[in-house]
Amino acid sequence: xxxxxxxxxxxxxxxxxxxxxxxxxxxxxxxxxxxxxxxxxxxxxxxxxxxxxxxxxxxxxxxxxxxxxxxxxxxxxxxxxxxxxxxxxxxxxxxxxxxxxxxxxxxxxxx
Amino acid sequence: xxxxxxxxxxxxxxxxxxxxxxxxxxxxxxxxxxxxxxxxxxxxxxxxxxxxxxxxxxxxxxxxxxxxxxxxxxxxxxxxxxxxxxxxxxxxxxxxxxxxxxxxxxxxxxxxxxx
Numbered sequence: 104x105x106x107x108x109x110x111x112x113x114x115x116x117x118x119x120x121x122x123x124x125x126x127x128x129x130x131x132x133x134x135x136x137x138x139x140x141x142x143x144x145x146x147x148x149x150x151x152x153x154x155x156x157x158x159x160x161x162x163x164x165x166x167x168x169x170x171x172x173x174x175x176x177x178x179x180x181x182x183x184x185x186x187x188x189x190x191x192x193x194x195x196x197x198x199x200x201x202x203x204x205x206x207x208x209x210x211x212x213x214x
Numbered sequence: 215x216x217x218x219x220x221x222x223x224x225x226x227x228x229x230x231x232x233x234x235x236x237x238x239x240x241x242x243x244x245x246x247x248x249x250x251x252x253x254x255x256x257x258x259x260x261x262x263x264x265x266x267x268x269x270x271x272x273x274x275x276x277x278x279x280x281x282x283x284x285x286x287x288x289x290x291x292x293x294x295x296x297x298x299x300x301x302x303x304x305x306x307x308x309x310x311x312x313x314x315x316x317x318x319x320x321x322x323x324x325x326x327x328x329x
Contacts, residue, residue: 146320
């Protein structure tokens with residue numbers, strides 16, 4: 104089993120649609136979780152951290168289920184500018200400081 | 215805050231030459247920085263962990279003599295691709311963090327093309 108697995112893409116959705124991305128991780132000792140956004144040929148940029156209680160930032164909602172080792176990202180009212188690749192990122196801690204990246208899910212929001 | 219600067223943004227070099235990439239934390243100190251490589255349509259793969267004042271830790275399969283890392287100060291890490299070959303052509307990105315609660319910030323990346 105891969106350490107961090109994401110929904111295969113691409114997701115092609117119309118403007119205004121709601122889209123959800125899922126991610127599972129294999130290391131039950133993982134400590135922190137993030138969603139990053141990466142535009143084509145650019146570096147990843149932090150979109151939001153994911154907390155056990157769930158968190159929301161405008162149109163974006165992230166959820167974490169530690170029991171199922173599952174993370175989700177919900178985007179409401181999709182905009183054209185949301186088109187990008189979304190990376191699920193897990194921080195394993197335990198002194199390693201390493202981030203483990205999922206392969207990413209490509210989102211294309213179409214007019 | 216938490217700005218990471220990476221230079222150059224892109225470089226084209228001839229086979230056999232060496233290329234140095236710089237990664238700087240501009241508004242925080244970073245005892246640890248990370249170097250990643252990303253091939254087209256692939257996820258970021260960690261190459262090595264750069265530790266200030268000590269040797270870097272390389273991931274399995276990454277040649278430490280080919281990818282030289284120096285982290286001489288709390289704000290600067292460099293990656294030197296020695297004797298570059300076309301298969302080294304890739305997108306190299308560094309990252310650092312002032313603390314995990316802030317997440318990790320990435321440099322803008324360096325697109326290396328070896329001809």
